[in-house]
Amino acid sequence: MGKKNEEIKVNITEFGELKVNKGTKLINILNKINKEIDSSQYVAARFNNEIKHLEHEIKDKGDIEFLDITDRDGLRIYVRxxxxxxIKACKELFDNCTVTIEHxxxxxxxxxxxxxxxxxxxxVKKIKNKMKEIIERDIKIYRESISKEEARKIFKKQDMEDKLKLLKYKNEPNIHVYKLEDYYDTFYGYLAPSTGYIKEFDLKYYHPGIILQFPRKESNxxxxxxxxxxxxxxxxxxxEKWGEILDVGYVASLNEKIEKKTIKDIIMVSEALHEKKIAYIADKICEDDNIRVILIAGPSSSGKTTFAQRLATQLKVNGKRPIPISIDDYFVNRDETPLDEEGNYDFESLYAVDIDKLNEDLIKLMEGxxxxxxxxNFLKGKREYTGNVIKLDKNQPIIIEGIHGLNDKLTREIPQNNKFKIYVSALTQLNIDSHNRIPTTDTRLIRRIVRDxxxxxxxxxxxxxxxxxxxxGEENNIFPFQExxxxxxxxxxxxxxxxxKKYAEPLLRNIDRSSQYYSESKRILKFLGYFKDLDCEEYIPRNSIIREFIGGSLFREE
Incomplete structure (x- = not known):
């Protein structure tokens, strides 16, 4: 008789404990527990707080959570x-085409x-029909580990110059590629095991490109x-034009500039483009004497504080003397603060602000x-008056920075022609390669990790x-108003x-496997691994937006 396979215990979320043979694939466990439902809704699994492909073989006991699109990581895998x-559909329809996933x-x-x-x-209709055909055929997507040399040959044959360049900066001898029939590609993160896992999508023609639509949390x-x-x-x-000016569209191009020590020019031109844009915004404001209130809003870690200071400087160049007013100083008293769904104080609610008092003061200031x-006073949870009396003239616009700046309810008593609204966000113009974008959310999250x-x-x-x-809070209070x-x-x-990178990596490495955020820290670390370190901070001006996060800013006492 042959030796009996060794059994191990796994604990599956919403199912319970199960004994499986050592070396069993996650997809086989999934099929075993989901005989009566469509198991293809689950695109991957989290095993001991680490994301795993469904072809992964379980060698140790542990906790398994199968992921569908209601999970953040599951949705990322679905979208990839x-x-x-x-991309495969486009390649089949259009000879020698290049597809770019932009933003x-x-x-x-x-x-x-x-x-x-x-x-x-x-x-667009042809592409959609071709995609449906590929999905209906439920073609297996192979995940393969190949040598860098083999990958180089494949990328060269498929005319993937961006991936060839990026390969140069990979330290490992092998890389993972995905194969769909005769087509190979690389993705920053896992994919589903086959094309049949995609249930819903749509395409929208948006000249000169196409918008790829997928299920989202906010639309149930x-x-x-x-x-x-x-x-x-x-x-x-x-x-995109800024990227062309800098000749940096993908990470490999940036790495090349760092390697060749020509990064100083990139820093100087990047900062000059920022300054030129801020000067343009200041000029636009000064063209209209009716503008008295400047409202600045944007999501977390967008650099709003530094932007507001630099805008004020440019306004001064144009003869204006702007006065900043903080929305935080108009918070209602703590006992009047609205509560969120969990019964905690919701300081991000519009109604955490005394809108009536704010508008009353703004109108008086505009009237001279x-x-x-x-x-x-955040310790006492109430507003205090300490004798800070001001009076403005027509050359003193008010600058208000806060998450509700673009929501007209905040300044409902102020006529539209007296307001100028600015949306600030870190809309990354750099991508990993033509098929792997860098989400703006990730850039802001990394900024925030460093600053916090x-x-x-x-x-x-x-x-x-x-x-x-x-x-x-951003989805509720900022993004609906950005247009x-x-x-x-x-x-x-x-x-x-x-x-x-050098600030964030040690902080992320401190998160151990026992944490529910371990897989997220690993994802960000992998992403940062594509970048070469940039160690010449002396070239970064002290009024740069990045200084708000790494330190050394002119606008902060340290």
Missing amino acids: TLCLIY SLSKGLYTEIHNNKKIGLRD FKIPKFEEQNKLAKIFRES VEVELPKY SKYRGHDALKTLSLWESVRR KADVMFNSALVYELAVL
């Missing part, structure tokens, strides 16, 4: 798999197809209604009347634990992740 199917837009991913002809509405994991975002699209196009500004450690005494675990709540901005400012710097 969808991108592969989209998020209108609740989807904006993509472009580059070949000898312009893509039209009829082509259905395809969201398409919403035009012309202003955001315009700022992304501007960012003296006003005593409040100061919020330096200035708030928070470790990376604390920042990650708060991030979901922060993101919820109401008069102008948008992209605070991302093409070189910043190479700088932030």
Whole structure:
């Protein structure tokens, strides 16, 4: 008789304990416990707090959580798999085309197809039908570990210059590739085992490209209604031009500049582009004497504070004498603060602000009347008046920075022609390669991890634990109003992740396997691993937005 296979115990979320043979694949465990339902809704698993491909073999006891699109990592895997199917469909339809996954837009991913002809509405229908065909065939997606030399041959044959360049900066002898029939690709993270795992998607023609739509949390994991975002699209196009000016579109190009020690020019031109844009915004404000209130809003870690200070400087150059007013000083008393769903104080709610008092004071200031500004005492939880009396003239615009700046309810008594609204966000113009974008959310999260450690005494675990709540606040209070901005400012710097890397990595490595945030820390560490370290901080000016996070800012006493 043969030797009996060794059994191990695993604990499966929402199922319980199960004995399996050592070496059993996750996909086989999934099929075993889900005989009566469609197991293809689960795209991967979290095993002992680490994301694993469904083909992974279990060698030790532990906890298994199977992931569908309602999980953040599950949705990422779904979207990556969808991108592969989209690229494959385009490759089959258009000879020698190059597909680029550019950035998020209108609740989807904006993509472009580059070949000898312009893509039209009829082509979009062809692509969609081809994708449906690939999905219906439920083709296996192979994950293979191959040598760098073999990968080099494949990428050269498939004319993937960006992936060839990036390969140069991989230290490991082997890399993982995904194979769909005769097509190979690389992705930053896992994919589903086959094309049949994709249930819902849509395509929207958006000249000159196509928006790839997928289920989203805010639309109850259905395809969201398409919403035009012309202003955001315009700022992304501007960012693309900045990337062309700097000759840095992908990580490999940035690494090359660092390696060849030509990064100083990239830093100087990046900062000059920021300064030019801020000067342009200041000029635009000064063209209209009716503008009295400047409102600045944007998601967490966008660099709003530094932007506001630099804008004030440029306004002074134009003869204005701006006065900053903090929304925080207009918080209602603690006992009047609204509560969130969990019964905690919701300081991000619009109604945590005394809107009536704020508008009353703003109107008086615009009329040239003296006003005593409040100061919020956070220890006591109430506003106090300490004799800070101001009176403004027509050359003194008010600058208000806060998450609700673009929501007209905040300044409901102020006429529209007296307001100028600015949206600030870190809209990364750099991508890993043509098929792997860098989400703007990740850039902001890394900024925040670094800043929270330096200035708030928070470790990376604390920042990650708060991030979901922060993101919820952004979805409710900022993103719905971004198209109401008069102008948008992209605070991302093409070189910043190479700088932030050395600050963020040790903080993330402190998160151990026992933490529920271990898989997220591993994901970010892998992502940062694509970048070469940039150690010449002496070239970064002291008024740079990145200084708000790494230190040495002119605008902060340290």
